[in-house]
Amino acid sequence: MIIELKNIYKNFGAVQALTDVSFSIGEAEIHGLLGENGAGKSTLMNILGGVLPPTSGTIVIDGTSYTHLTPHQAVELGISFIHQELNLVNDLKVFENLFINRELTKSKIFLNKKEMIRKSHEVFKRMNIDIDPTLFVRELDTLEKQLVEIARAILFESKLIIMDEPTTALTDKEINNLFTIMRELKKNGISCIYISHKMPELFVICDKYTVLRDGKFIDSGFFKDINENKATELLVGRKIIEDKDIHRNQLDTEIVFEVQDLSCPPYFNNINFNVKKGEVVAITGLFGDGRGELSEALFGARKVSSGKVLKNGKQLNLSSIKSVMKSGVGMIPRNRKERSIIKDMNILNNVSIAHFTSQHKKILIKNKEEIERFEKNQKVTNIKVGSPKDPITSLSGGNQQKVIFARWFELDSDVYLLDNPTQGIDVGAKFEIYKLINYLAEQGKSIIVFSSEFPEIYKVCHRCIIMYRGEINKIFKHDELNEVDMMFYSTGSNKKE
Amino acid sequence: MSGKTFDKAKFKEYMKTKGWPFLKNILINHNYVVSLILLLIIGRIASPNFLSFASLINLIKSSAFIGIIALGMTMVIISGNIDLSVGSILAFTAANTAIMFNNTHSILLSVGYAMFIGTLLGFVNGFFVGKAKVASFIVTLATMAAFRSLTVQQGQGGPILIDQEAYYSILRTIGYGTFLKIPYLVWIFVLIVGLMIFLMTKTKFGRYVYAVGSNEKAAKLSGINVDRIKIYIFSLTGLLTGIAAFLYVTRFGSVDTATAGKSYELDAIAAVAIGGTSMAGGKGFIQGTFFGIIVLYSIDSVLSALRVPAFVNDLIKGILILGAVLLQKVLNNRKVNN
Numbered sequence: 001m002i003i004e005l006k007n008i009y010k011n012f013g014a015v016q017a018l019t020d021v022s023f024s025i026g027e028a029e030i031h032g033l034l035g036e037n038g039a040g041k042s043t044l045m046n047i048l049g050g051v052l053p054p055t056s057g058t059i060v061i062d063g064t065s066y067t068h069l070t071p072h073q074a075v076e077l078g079i080s081f082i083h084q085e086l087n088l089v090n091d092l093k094v095f096e097n098l099f100i101n102r103e104l105t106k107s108k109i110f111l112n113k114k115e116m117i118r119k120s121h122e123v124f125k126r127m128n129i130d131i132d133p134t135l136f137v138r139e140l141d142t143l144e145k146q147l148v149e150i151a152r153a154i155l156f157e158s159k160l161i162i163m164d165e166p167t168t169a170l171t172d173k174e175i176n177n178l179f180t181i182m183r184e185l186k187k188n189g190i191s192c193i194y195i196s197h198k199m200p201e202l203f204v205i206c207d208k209y210t211v212l213r214d215g216k217f218i219d220s221g222f223f224k225d226i227n228e229n230k231a232t233e234l235l236v237g238r239k240i241i242e243d244k245d246i247h248r249n250q251l252d253t254e255i256v257f258e259v260q261d262l263s264c265p266p267y268f269n270n271i272n273f274n275v276k277k278g279e280v281v282a283i284t285g286l287f288g289d290g291r292g293e294l295s296e297a298l299f300g301a302r303k304v305s306s307g308k309v310l311k312n313g314k315q316l317n318l319s320s321i322k323s324v325m326k327s328g329v330g331m332i333p334r335n336r337k338e339r340s341i342i343k344d345m346n347i348l349n350n351v352s353i354a355h356f357t358s359q360h361k362k363i364l365i366k367n368k369e370e371i372e373r374f375e376k377n378q379k380v381t382n383i384k385v386g387s388p389k390d391p392i393t394s395l396s397g398g399n400q401q402k403v404i405f406a407r408w409f410e411l412d413s414d415v416y417l418l419d420n421p422t423q424g425i426d427v428g429a430k431f432e433i434y435k436l437i438n439y440l441a442e443q444g445k446s447i448i449v450f451s452s453e454f455p456e457i458y459k460v461c462h463r464c465i466i467m468y469r470g471e472i473n474k475i476f477k478h479d480e481l482n483e484v485d486m487m488f489y490s491t492g493s494n495k496k497e
Numbered sequence: 498m499s500g501k502t503f504d505k506a507k508f509k510e511y512m513k514t515k516g517w518p519f520l521k522n523i524l525i526n527h528n529y530v531v532s533l534i535l536l537l538i539i540g541r542i543a544s545p546n547f548l549s550f551a552s553l554i555n556l557i558k559s560s561a562f563i564g565i566i567a568l569g570m571t572m573v574i575i576s577g578n579i580d581l582s583v584g585s586i587l588a589f590t591a592a593n594t595a596i597m598f599n600n601t602h603s604i605l606l607s608v609g610y611a612m613f614i615g616t617l618l619g620f621v622n623g624f625f626v627g628k629a630k631v632a633s634f635i636v637t638l639a640t641m642a643a644f645r646s647l648t649v650q651q652g653q654g655g656p657i658l659i660d661q662e663a664y665y666s667i668l669r670t671i672g673y674g675t676f677l678k679i680p681y682l683v684w685i686f687v688l689i690v691g692l693m694i695f696l697m698t699k700t701k702f703g704r705y706v707y708a709v710g711s712n713e714k715a716a717k718l719s720g721i722n723v724d725r726i727k728i729y730i731f732s733l734t735g736l737l738t739g740i741a742a743f744l745y746v747t748r749f750g751s752v753d754t755a756t757a758g759k760s761y762e763l764d765a766i767a768a769v770a771i772g773g774t775s776m777a778g779g780k781g782f783i784q785g786t787f788f789g790i791i792v793l794y795s796i797d798s799v800l801s802a803l804r805v806p807a808f809v810n811d812l813i814k815g816i817l818i819l820g821a822v823l824l825q826k827v828l829n830n831r832k833v834n835n
Contacts, residue, residue: 356704
């Protein structure tokens with residue numbers, strides 16, 4: 001199948017989301033679509049998937065021109081869109097999900113379960129994977145869910161599969177499995193459009209690239225002709241900030257934050273570590289390491305069975321989030337959409353909310369103070385907004401995350417827990433977040449970053465704690481840190497001898 | 498008239514920067530105003546008396562009981578919950594207020610008692626929703642049945658009567674009296690509307706209600722004690738229902754335990770919906786509900802002015818509720834797409 005999007009324009013009211021964008025993909029091609037958040041990648045893919053109509057422009061598929069597609073048409077033409085938030089029904093079984101809305105029947109009334117299960121087995125076999133089609137989807141892990149979506153696309157003979165950041169929740173090994181399957185699909189003439197922020201992956205798996213920036217087409221070509229630096233440059237449109245802009249400040253000796261024998265089975269056990277003034281400690285590991293639960297526990301959002309946490313020598317009351325906040329601990333949770341953003345509120349109110357719960361003594365709130373509060377923090381965090389009274393959902397991911405940083409900066413806590421602070425934001429914004437972490441450390445704050453990305457950890461931390469199955473497996477100083485060792489201890493290889 | 502001449506360019510500029518955005522905001526965020534105006538115009542065309550001061554005041558007066566309850570309901574729905582028990586809370590509170598009054602002949606004690614009982618029953622709802630974490634639909638469905646049953650038991654199936662002599666000399670003035678030609682009921686209703694708008698827009702508590710309804714997890718991780726906020730919300734709704742119950746007693750002079758407040762919850766929810774509050778929580782306005790309840794009540798009078806047989810009133814009400822909500826949906830979608 002050969003698809004060409006020609007001179008696509010799309011505006012949402014006054015906002016020009018796409019300006020004269022052209023894009024083409026041929027048969028048996030894996031095509032990387034690059035762009036920062038808000039560059040127009042999703043809009044373009046939604047147009048291809050029939051979710052949005054373009055304002056103007058044409059879509060040419062195998063020689064036939066369309067002004068727009070409907071979702072139904074897109075499916076009929078063999079285009080499958082695998083969204084970042086997977087579209088599977090957790091309470092149905094795998095095969096039921098595969099055949100949803102296209103159930104096989106006996107005499108048009110009764111479901112033909114046997115046949116559906118047989119065909120599911122068949123498609124999994126083709127993909128060389130081992131998933132039991134009679135399991136409930138909720139019992140699957142993220143990779144398996146992703147694979148089920150891909151299986152669905154293959155089952156109904158899709159010719160083009162659009163994958164929107166399929167690897168964010170996957171481990172390296174799982175990513176490799178996914179790539180093997182994608183290469184297999186390519187052999188069978190199926191094309192993929194692959195959207196990702198992870199540069200190395202794009203170079204490994206994709207043949208061609210197209211870069212969008214600010215809704216405009218920037219460049220297209222073969223990955224083999226460029227390197228990562230070049231790609232990043234195309235992406236952000238300026239020379240990337242060199243790593244030397246991000247540095248580690250000198251450490252104080254004063255211990256601010258101390259975790260003693262903290263346990264919360266089955267997630268983590270006997271966690272002991274401390275953080276000094278002005279220090280950035282990274283905590284990392286692989287899926288099932290318990291670090292997400294640990295971050296919640298340190299903030300009082302998860303009950304622990306034993307152990308204690310001290311701040312400046314005083315024990316924290318871990319049964320109340322508010323009391324932890326008042327003791328001077330702030331937290332930026334992972335998964336911004338689910339845990340941070342209050343979507344119906346404007347930017348101002350989103351900034352103020354934590355201030356109200358822990359520092360605002362009065363019952364009444366004043367608009368003027370809110371604006372002052374926002375502007376004060378805007379200077380530090382460099383949030384780009386039209387009006388602070390716009391809804392927070394009007395911002396790009398990176399700017400939303402900066403609003404959340406502003407929410408916690410306002411409290412001027414001594415300790416900051418940052419759980420996956422750069423999740424789902426683009427390269428440019430990531431660097432700005434690293435600079436903010438730097439800034440905090442320079443102010444003498446103690447910072448714990450929970451992350452799984454080595455380059456990020458390497459850039460910002462003084463020390464790195466590696467967890468394996470809920471226990472601290474190894475602690476590295478920054479000088480000793482390298483990616484191979486990090487993987488070695490994250491996978492628990494030292495314990496398997 | 499001011500000495501200035503009418504400056505056309507200036508006016509155009511004003512409309513462009515302030516006027517149109519303002520109108521657009523009304524149309525998109527506060528379109529309940531539009532439905533009300535439309536309805537009033539229809540009423541006016543049908544009957545010349547319709548838009549008189551007296552008829553408007555009358556409209557607000559008759560909507561006061563359910564209106565006050567609907568204000569609480571707005572808060573409950575913004576927080577992402579629902580309260581089906583308000584009708585039963587009204588009945589139970591009104592019955593006990595009547596008994597209190599019969600025993601004491603004191604307005605102050607009766608009001609206090611009504612507010613206390615209402616708050617207490619609301620607290621029961623809030624406890625199960627907030628602490629026990631049972632879905633509010635289920636909790637209040639259960640308490641709706643339970644509170645009603647208690648009331649009927651208290652009245653032995655019949656009405657609870659108020660000492661008529663004392664009623665006429667003391668209580669009735671509140672239900673029927675006026676101040677500056679406007680009934681007390683209207684004054685009280687409007688005062689509570691003002692207080693509730695203030696509470697929801699100018700206080701931390703109001704902000705928390707929106708936060709909990711919009712994203713409970715994020716609210717919790719921002720340090721909001723979500724359980725406690727839910728208890729407050731239901732208790733406050735109980736308190737408002739208690740006030741409505743007291744007014745109900747002053748107006749009607751007796752409480753029929755089986756029918757008092759029956760299906761008030763549905764009218765209250767309808768008013769909230771017409772007023773543009775999102776049933777999914779997180780979005781809504783108190784003033785929307787105020788307009789919503791007036792729309793709901795003016796339907797009756799518009800229809801009678803149009804000489805539509807009363808039997809189909811509820812049918813037309815249903816259509817209008819659905820129509821209002823659909824209109825908001827369409828306008829909201831346009832807002833999102835633009």
